[in-house]
Amino acid sequence: MSLLERLNEDMKHAMKNKEKDKLSVIRMIKSSLQNESIKLGKELSEEEEITVLSREVKQRKDSLQEFEKAGRSDLAEKIKTELTYVKKYLPEQLSEDELKEIIKEAIKEVGASSKADLGKVMSVVMPKIKGKADGSLVNKIVLTELA
Template identity: 40%
Template sequence: MSLKARLTEDMKDAMRAKDKDRLATIRLILAALKQREVDERIELDDTQVLAVLDKMLKQRRESIAQFESAGRTDLAEKEAAEAAIIQTYLPAALSPAELDALIDATITATGAAGVRDMGKVMAAIKAQAQGRADMSEVSARIRTRLGG
């Protein structure tokens, strides 16, 4: 079952269970997916759906930080609840050891020698780590490995 089909089924289940928060979040996800499909005139596959979910999760994390710094814990809690629901559709996160091994293997495979090769390494890792790791953290780790 594709990720989009799973989201649609979960939306129906949330309607039946009258779970308003989960239903609202799944509708937000489906709306974002539909918007991207309409904008780009394509049918999204699972990797593209994961990219949209990853972007939505990143937005929620940034919003939580801003709301907490402004003292709006009520809004921060709402965003955290949405982030938790979005997280359930992403694959399991990579452990730091797995991430380091992936970075080392990719650096070796691409033949990267310095910081100027960082784009090559990021492009290669992005396909494997999308939705499983915070790409800003991946970028920082690659930069330290390449001597930046």
């Protein structure tokens, strides 16, 4: 089942069950996917869909940070709920151990030896894990491995 089909099915269920929050998040996701499709002028590939979903997660995480800084727990809770719904459509996330293995392989592959090689390692790792791990966590692990 494609992502759009899943979203449509979940949207029907959310409407029937009167889940307003879930419904609004699904509509936002569909809208983002359709906007990206229009922008590119073609149907989105699975990889492009994951990119859009990852962007949605990142935007919500950034908003969550800002709301928590500002002491707006009401808005922070709403964003946390939205995040759980969006993450359901992303591929299963890699564990930290799996990430470390991929990162170690990439370090060997590019012959990285210091923090100055961070960009080289990240450019090899990120395409492999697209949508399966948070970029900031990957960055932190790479820096630890290069230290």
